[in-house]
Amino acid sequence: MVMDLAGAVAGPVRLALDPAVLAGRSSLSFWIAAAVLTAALAIKLPTIIRLWQDPMLRAVGGLLLLACAVFVFVAPSTIRWTNRVTGVPNISAPWVYSLLTAFCGACLLLIIAWRNGLSDRSAATRRATRWVVSAYSGVIVALWVLFALADVPVERLRDLDTYYANTPYLREMIVLYLVAHCVAVLITSRVLWNWVRTDGLDVWLRCGLKSLGIGYGLNLLFDASKFTAVAARWTGHDLDWLSTDVAPPVACVSAIMIAVGFILPHAGQYLHDRWHVRLAHHELRPLYLLMRTVNGRGTALLPRGSPELRLTRRETFIRDVLLPLARRIDEELHRRAHRAALELGFAAQEARALAAAVAILDVVERREHLSEDDGDRDTTELLREIGAVSRALRHPDRVAAVRLRASAPAGNVSVRE
Secondary structure, X not given: OHHHHHHHHHHHHHHHHOHHHHHHHHHHHHHHHHHHHHHHHHHHHHHHHHOOOOHHHHHHHHHHHHHHHHHHHHOHHHHHHHHHHHOOOOOHXXXXXXXXXXXXXXHHHHHHHHHHOOOOOOHHHHHHHHHHHHHHHHHHHHHHHHHHHOOOOOOOOOOHHHHOOOOOOHHHHHHHHHHHHHHHHHHHHHHHHHHHOOOOOOHHHHXXXXXXXXXXXXXXXXXHHHHHHHHHHHOOOOOHHHHHXXXXXXXXXXXXXXXXXXXXXXXXXXXXXXXXXXXXHHHOHHHHHHHHHHHOOOOOOOOOOOHHHHHHHHHHHHXXXXXXXXXXXXXXXXXXXXXXXXXXXXXXXXXXXXXXXXXHHXXXXXXXXXXXXXXXXXXXXXXXXXXXXXXXXXXXXXXXXXHHHHHOOOOOOOOOO
């Protein structure tokens, strides 16, 4: 009985401690980060393809692609798979470190392009670009050479940095990739935060840059955790938890912030534009309904039409119906209504819209008794201000007050307090 109970307990415990199960569980955060970065790349991809000639967009696309690759291959489950496929224990280490180093170099190249502008072909810019390419390419080559010289027979999925911290050649490889990463992060963070403080930035771009700055700043915490854990091994102490439990989630949060930083300017501006289109369509509804009473029918429904198309159709319908009416407006009533709106305390812009609304309502009500169109009357301003007129019609009490004062004899209606 006791043996059976012990076996029942030991089975799940052995399963929970199985390396494959542990690798799968610890891989989840890396896959989440990879998914977020992939989403960022997918959002940017249509623009990158459409404007392929723009080297800045191509650089952003390459940067996101490298970041995705880093988090795919750094996941313990992928590390185990790569080692098994190649048959070389721990070969994932130089491969992942190479991807991370290439990502760092790409960050610096993008920063150079952002700071100096794509049109800058000065000697300093060319020299900085050559330095980054040469230095980080050299680091990648050195990583593979050091790995080839090291003796690392025991596969480590999560703690390779600390497990081999005192192993000749691999020790140097670990320090090299961390230094290269730290230098790139420091430079990138400094440039980003200097850019955030620049005047005249679009609000979405500023938010995106702040998110990027936070993301790269978190990378400094990642480097600090790794360096501290490795240095502790050099001095005979054990702070492996900084490398295995702190650094990975920090890196994942950093990746998410970087992805958001690239997404936000594009997605934010897109949503902002869509919101304004839908708002404009909604604001035109009162004038649209008024014009339907004249026309007898509205625009055809477009269930699959874009918001921009529906707005254009509504504007076109209103202007087509309003044009002949605008030529028959009582100009004297329009002037009195404008003066009345000003006397009632409305601001100049709203007073113009209220006066136009009063004049349009008047011509709609008496359209059965109108004379022929007055082709000489200028209707440009009225047709251009249909949004303001429609907003005025949303306040029938204000329109009624202006209309009453405009039609009443002078001095019979008091000015609004």
